Amino acid sequence: MHHVSPFMRRVAQLLPSSGRSSPVLDSIHFRSTCLDKGDEILGTGTRVKQVVTIGHGLAMRYRLLPDGSRQVIMFLTAGDICNPHIYPTVMDHGIAAVTQVRIDRFECESLIGLTNTVVGLNQALWTLAEEQNAIMRDHITSLGRSDAKARVLMLLKELATRLSSYEGREPSQVFIPVTQTLLADAIGLTHIHFNRIIGDMAKRGAIATSRGGITINSISTLEKLGAELIVAA
Amino acid sequence: MHHVSPFMRRVAQLLPSSGRSSPVLDSIHFRSTCLDKGDEILGTGTRVKQVVTIGHGLAMRYRLLPDGSRQVIMFLTAGDICNPHIYPTVMDHGIAAVTQVRIDRFECESLIGLTNTVVGLNQALWTLAEEQNAIMRDHITSLGRSDAKARVLMLLKELATRLSSYEGREPSQVFIPVTQTLLADAIGLTHIHFNRIIGDMAKRGAIATSRGGITINSISTLEKLGAELIVAA
């Protein structure tokens, strides 16, 4: 038997009856599939008829440009929805697995049907979508108004926070399983310059680098570095 | 008596009965207010209970940063919704009038009520929201992966297209009533560098500058310049 999808767990928390999981929601059928690092989850131009959500692992929204470069629009973690919304659409960007990923797929129709019967579900879905929009607004602000160092700090802080949101309180360390090249592609830097910046941060002990990822020693240390930046300016 | 709000006109076009305007939608009550250039439409932290839409003119979503600088997240034109969605929320960014603006305000409750009675309305609202999201994704891609010249071209093209979407076919000229400083704030440039770039574009005859705005001589000319950029690279 299936366990509950992280997506549904998050939806349930946003319902007015925010207490425990709704039996109606839990009973919805979904299909889980496991994908390898680098696999495509939804390609650009795909006509989606299913709502794809991240069950486990890390994925990314991205665009490929004519010159061959890539822009990571945002990272997606467990419980995030990949589609723009629950209705069938055509994707104007791609989604790929950053780590090994389990995706949970729901039929559009069944979710749409539920919005008519489950009170507050539609609002919950809007709220969930709005969380992603807020991340995009942050991203735009970061790209537009911050220098490289500040962008790196913000990105690492955002990812560390989202990846550790399972555990109740702040964990001592968070491992971000993303290559430097990919992280650099998210904040509009070359992987070379990105590397120089985190090299500096590593020397100061805020983070540790290793092949295939970065370990954040403590999120509050990151914030301290961010504060220093503002003072320096 | 009120005329139809551009917002409702756009919603109606997205309904399955996409033919003419729905009498139900047209009959919804809304309040129009006129604001001056620079006025605040929705401030950061505002708890919105009404759905605010642009009736006429140009507005912007923006954030103010601790260092006093400003990031324009996106521009909003007639028919665009200012809220993140139709449910009450707290704004994490501000919205201000770029030109004189007429805003049309609906009660959240009445729109929410309609989603239960008008078939396809909810989907139409999602689609509308998704249009804005697509613009944000474009914006992120532009900020992250393009140099200043390309960003300016994309921004001007986007604005010219959106501002001229009333008229059926491509108009010969489009006037963008936004100061250079504001346009620069949208794409993460200093107004000085922005000015140098459009100065160059003006010399080539693609645009004309004037106090308070920029005139695009023809959108296809912009695209031609963009193509040159790619060749040059």
Added chain:
DNA sequence: CGACTTATTGAAGGAAGTCAACACTAGTGG
């Protein structure tokens, strides 16, 4: 008119990109 905003131009400095080289790991296939 005087104050303010917007636009424009020049010169100099700095942040980040480009080019190039090398080390290390992991995976592949002979």
Added chain:
DNA sequence: CCACTAGTGTTGACTTCCTTCAATAAGTCG
């Protein structure tokens, strides 16, 4: 099992795009 390849991380030197600082015009508004 090991050589080969490809992806990743790291460092140095040079270049360039963009910012910063500064100054001047030119509209606009009270």
